[in-house]
Amino acid sequence: MSRGGIFHLKVPESSPVGSAIGRIRAVDPDFGENAEIEYNIVPGDGGNLFDITTDENTQEGVIKLKKPLDFETKKAYTFKVEASNLHLDHRFHSVGPFKDTATVKINVLDVDEPPIFSKPMYTMEVYEDTPVGTIIGAVTAQDLDVGSSSVKYFIDWKSDVDSYFTIDATEGTIATNELLDRESTAQYNFSIIASKVSNPLLASKVNVIINVLDVNEFPPEISVPYETSVCENAKPGQVIQTVSAADKDLSPAGQRFSFRLSPEASTKPNFTVHDYRNNTAGIETRRSGYSRRQQELYFLPVVIEDSSYPVQSSTNTMTIRVCRCDSDGTILSCNVEAIFLPVGLSTGALIAILLCIVILLVIVVLYVALRRQKKKDTLMTSKEDIRDNVIHYDDEGGGEEDTQAFDIGALRNPKVIEDNKIRRDIKPDTLCFPRQRPPVEDNRDIRDFINQRLQENDVDPTAPPYDSLATYAYEGNGSVAESLSSIDSLTTEADQDYDYLSDWGPRFKVLAEMFGEEESYNPDKVT
Template sequence: MSSLPKKTNLSLHSDQDRGDGSLKYILSGDGAGDLFIINENTGDIQATKRLDREEKPVYILRAQAINRRTGRPVEPESEFIIKIHDINDNEPIFTKEVYTATVPEMSDVGTFVVQVTATDADDPTYGNSAKVVYSILQGQPYFSVESETGTYQFKTPESSPPGTPIGRIKASDVDIGENAEIEYSITEGEGLDIFDIITDQETQEGIITVKKLLDFEKKKVYTLKVEASNPHVEPRFLYLGPFKDSATVRIMVEDVDEPPVFSKLAYILQIREDAQINTTIGSVSAQDPDAARNPVKYSVDRHTDMDRIFNIDSANGSIFTSKLLDRETLLWHNITVIATEINNPKQSSRVPLYIKVLDVNDNAPEFAEFYETFVCEKAKADQLIQTLRAIDKDDPYSGHQFSFSLAPEAASGSNFTIQDNKDNTAGILTRKNGYNRHEMSTYLLPVVISDNDYPVQSSTGTVTVRVCACDHHGNMQSCHAEALVHPTGLSTGALIAILLCIVTLLVTVVLFAALRRQRKKEPLIISKEDIRDNIVSYNDEGGGEEDTQAFDIGTLRNPEAIEDSKLRRDIVPEALFLPRRTPAARDNTDVRDFINQRLKENDTDPTAPPYDSLATYAYEGTGSVADSLSSLESVTTDGDQDYDYLSDWGPRFKKLADMYGGVDSDKDS
């Protein structure tokens, strides 16, 4: 029985109550005046006796404050709901006093026998007062009952990976030690290959685990027969029979929210390349595999369709074009479609979609290459001079079939004809005997190429034919003003040989002209460029005749040069510049003889370059009466350098010799 205490904290109070006793509280509704009374002065509500939730769980009362003198309400009526809390004051009661059932004597373990049902009048939503647990008091080990529904039972989500423990079962054994060890095994049932059982060595409990992946949508309940046995039995007790027992285990597979599943692992669609925008190509389909069958929406993964060529209807999965297609640009489009649960966007799946663009004859055939050929002046009529080939970007189902012909404007009066070989090639043939390159050096031959598809596409290509002179073998030699390189013309080696001959001839002419010019030159070369490049500068200048103490001019004496007048003139004689330690020469005769010898050699040899003279006599002192031996002035009055100095070399040598011949003997050389 449920009860409500006589003293409660439930009370009614009006804002109009000043505590002077002018107001009166009244109560009406379920049990008012019988089960519930109200203090008319304070508004406190009390129960008059014990209450039974199972008889009436809820009471609805109405209370009001009225003026004691006039009897009129001072506030609107208020409604109260009193709910009786349950206590476990009822025992479970079976729906029948006796259950009668039959079972065949050879029935398999786990066979259903009878369903027993017990009810509890207590509140099932409040605590465990109404929870019923079943157990067998007599009849074991032949029968068993599930504790919650009247037969062991476990639950596991369908997402449980292999190895996940589901539940434990326990077989009792009054023995101790080794004799109390228990082994468990699954011997029968629908889940022999789906579940497994192992023994916890510490507790001797059987642990049922998942062996393979589960699928709620395929099977929701598995019934297993689990057997417990003693692995250690003394032989003397074997006559007592098998030391084992069995129990039935029911495993409930719980549904888990899974992502949508497409009807195919991949989709392949086709569409013509001339399809208009918004043309439907096909569709994909996906469903929520869960029992709830939540609706899904579709979308295209834009990472696989960056140009947004395709789109999809989010509701029905129809694929349609959003841009024009071109098979010659891209034959296959590989995109990915996403299906997402509307109620749970985290649950989504993907599927590849391959779209093939079918060919349409929208390209005209054209020459496979640029054709430029030649015809010999002595060619005969009907002579093949070039074979033509064509290509087409289209890919017709039956293959390419090209046809070749001369353009209408060139068909009449042409000097050449086109022969269609019917194998996608054509030949250009001569139409007459002999051609004259001086009358017509080049022919432009327009050729029309057509395909055999629908609609027919054609284009016009131009073949350039040059008239050339050929040898008796038909090899091209020359075409008008320039030679045309051709596989049957001059070889690369022949052209190189001709070029080398021309270069050799030019070099010979240049050398001959140079030698001839050299013979006509004066004894001393006057050319400014020749002498400028061969001046040796020492960046040192002495004091002339007055500075003979600073430099021994006797070092200029070269006995080898005096004895041998046949020195080489093609190189600078380095031997003249080698330093030699010679006694200081006081005799001016040696210097004079040396200079005279040099002067004589230069006067008698008109082809000798001035290297020796410049290299030997580049030194002079200051104050020389012969002035400078060089015509190169470091500073001039007008700022321009005079390079015309070769013409006065002879007189300068003579003047220097006379000067040394006329010096006093007591003066320093």
Template sequence: MWNQFFLLEEYTGSDYQYVGKLHSDQDKGDGSLKYILSGDGAGTLFIIDEKTGDIHATRRIDREEKAFYTLRAQAINRRTLRPVEPESEFVIKIHDINDNEPTFPEEIYTASVPEMSVVGTSVVQVTATDADDPSYGNSARIIYSILQGQPYFSVEPETGIIRTALPNMNRENREQYQVVIQAKDMGGQMGGLSGTTTVNITLTDVNDNPPRFPQSTIHLRIPESSPVGTAIGSIKATDADTGKNAEVEYRIIDGDGTDMFDIVTQRDTQEGIITVRKPLDYETRRLYTLKVEAENIHVDPRFYYLGPFKDTTIVKISVEDVDEAPVFSRSSYLFEVHEDIELGTIIGTVMARDPDSASSPIRFSLDRHTDLDRIFNIHSGNGSIYTSKTLDREISQWHNLSVIAAEINNPKDTTRVPVYVRILDVNDNAPQFAVFYDTFVCENARAGQLIQTISAVDKDDPLGGQKFFFSLAAVNPNFTVQDNEDNTARILTRRNGFSRHEISTYLLPVVISDNDYPIQSSTGTLTIRVCACDSRGNMQSCNAEALLLPAGLSTGALIAILLCIIILLVIVVLFAALKRQRKKEPLILSKEDIRDNIVSYNDEGGGEEDTQAFDIGTLRNPAAIEDKKLRRDIIPETLFVPRRTPSAPDNTDVRDFINQRLKEHDTDPSAPPYDSLATYAYEGNDSIAESLSSLESGTTEGDQNYDYLREWGPRFNKLAEMYGGGESDKDTS
């Protein structure tokens, strides 16, 4: 029976520890058998004597590393090496000794328990482990005990559950506790091994404390000018609890200022903010008393026995006096006044007073930004508003003013009030035509025929509504007006047939009256044109010239004819412009282009006897005796020789020069076929034409002699006809 062996762990002897012996009944003791060992630790941890079968452990064994080893044994014939028995398996089991102390998985534990908990309330459980064999002896049997933390906490020996040991532990007195727990094996007996751990226990808060005001009476001050919503001050009730257990709600529960003040709870600071609910007045009341309560929001029913979780305090609020602005008797004023009243008429009065105990005189003024046209003014002492300009409802029906009231002793402190002035209507406008009427009557109109319906408008606005009456200023033989009694009237013809050739336009004065007091009326004149109409009464034409056109010619046909005429005119203008562009440039463009030896003598000088102003010799040209050249394009006509007077011998040279130049142009084949004008402004000495000036000579008596011009004028005209200029160019020639 060697299939299981036992070996004690942690052997400390100097020799190998004997485990056991293998033996086969085939062994005769003659050494013929050989024992072989295989399996866990064979040959290293465990060795076997081949001849005797004794097994030894070569070193110390720790059960916590391996609790048992499985090996196989076999006996063989040493000579033949054949097994004499089948291979057999056996186990070496390690016996435990108490060589491991209990250990905790955490070195430090953290736990909490509500304050005021009853005795025995579970806090936390700690558990230690022992590596020894729990099935062999008491090496792994652990017992717990408390080394530190008494008398507040205790621990269950078998389970390690930590419980409260004192009643009503108060967090406000002590919040943190440190407990040391020991775990010991061998059932806690002497000689057992042990381990310890630390548990940090915190008492959590519960709402076991009511809020408390630090003072029974609190004093606050506020100026009377503070607007509604102004924060006066804050109050705070302290609570020993924390978190939501310390949340407090403030309210005003009593006092003579419950309707004048409010209190608001600030959640972040747990303060009560007192604010102004209604306007304050130092002159009315100077001191208010409030009773304020602070109460916990979250109350634990378990602690009702401790009393109410609330507290109260008295808050006294003093109202301080300030210099207040004037106060108007009304928040706004409305005045009504008729238009066209006399200047300086008072339309209304505003009133204001100084609310301070020491009343100060008030001064009134108008805000000119609300009365840019300065239509109104105000009496600075009594607040009477009067007109400074004429009021006209038709221009502005409403005036929105702003009146300023200021204390004389403190003019910077002002108050404003709106003043609305409504202008009432007075019948001061006459009715007029509603629109401009373009009225016509057909030539074939019959008597009693409607040609126009008219209406009227009036800038006035009477209370009973507008009512107009229409009539003619005088009896008219051609037209009449018929009042429809609905603020309209009809214009009717009084006779048959009208002729636009005789009278093309009629003027019809119509009188329009209203029914308000005083009655206003005006005369409006209708312009009635006489027009040609078709059988249906549709207007065709109102112009007398239209009769000259063929009968039945429509307006579209007339427009087409006009378009054709315009197009023809444009074509003619373009053609003339093109023809002008193709023309050659004139021979002489300006005086600077004259190639001949021509001098413009435009100075009359000192008279006909003045020969010093210009030397006539410059006109004597030797080229005048050159041979004559015949012109190929025309045969010049014979020029008549002008008459000479004995008193002008020098004129022969000038006449010969001019004739010579004319012949040259007539016979010059390169001369252009149009007129050319050269100006010779020489008057000459003792000219037969004498002075050409519009001013008569002062040295001659009687009429001037213009025989020279009468002689040469027809000749120049003849030259113009020869060159093709025609009758229209004679003056130019």
């Protein structure tokens, strides 16, 4: 094999891991193209950063990158590569080893890279009552390239949509931009980007986690509303209820709650509070002989206090109801009405009594209603009462329909008289809108005419009944055409001459025979 040699390679520091960064070639004159060469890196400077493999087609050694390069850390690497032929001829073993060694020098090229943060991740803490604008921490990034550039910081808006925090673009200090509430959000996670001022496209990102610390701002309270009761036959020192507390604050581990009676309740020898010192307490009786008749409800003020800073406490009032129990302490009744019932009266008996009262009330109501209905029927006229009926006869008056002109209902109740009652014996006039007539200068002749006709009608024994309507046509005095009214016409048909109808032709023959029949009649004439 050919001996000796130095190979120089230039590799950018941004080359990805696993990529081929160069090739070397060893030749065996004895075997030529039939040689199968194997390459190995001699342990030393570059053994942990580089690797070499054989290209089966060209028998070249391909150098690959095992770890990323960093120009700012180390700018050059030197190592040796050993090449050997795998197909050896035993006849030439005595000649010497069929190996060769070459030196490889790799120069790392500086590449313009984005800034590098001092930590892979930043964690900060802040109290929830921190004022807006308070600085809670800072991040740092540097440009490690030759001729380093200044760095600019900003928060990735996609990770902090509500803008709870701000960052100084030059210093990298982080401050609060809103009031924080641990009960709402206990942790914030967002990203900060650092870019080079000389090349803003070169930027790097780091995650920042901010934990909101709790501030004791809420007092503890009883966890659930308890329905506490005590038996009338309870003994002193008997536990009637076990209570626990809850705090709206996200309390740290190990927080303790303490229970005690309020000062005003300590002087009343009815109940007491026994703190078990495990965040629970028991309500105990201090005497015997509780009676519902004397007092049904007791109100017990309990003070609960936490152990955080600043200490918060609250007074919670518990309601204790007195109940009737059996000898084993089982509650039988806590109802209010049971206080007023005589001893020994069961619930079934009470229901029966109430049912009887309801039935009696229903009977009384029905009786009163019937009496009122009967009295009302006596006052009001029934349709079947013959004393209130009128028999109509169609034997006189202004026509057969005259009897329909009266309504007996109007005599019974004048309030229901129908308006505009139309008489059936008179043909109603056609409804029309009134016509606008010119004003009459003098209506004296019309008034005199009407009065005259009324007087004549009053003294005429043959006039129609009083409920008939007489109409008169009056066109006034002084007409050249004389009167056209039928009032001034001949009073008998005998005065009329209808002979002229015969001269009018065949079309008026029927009328001529009807009106001329009486005159042409001759009893002595034999047909």
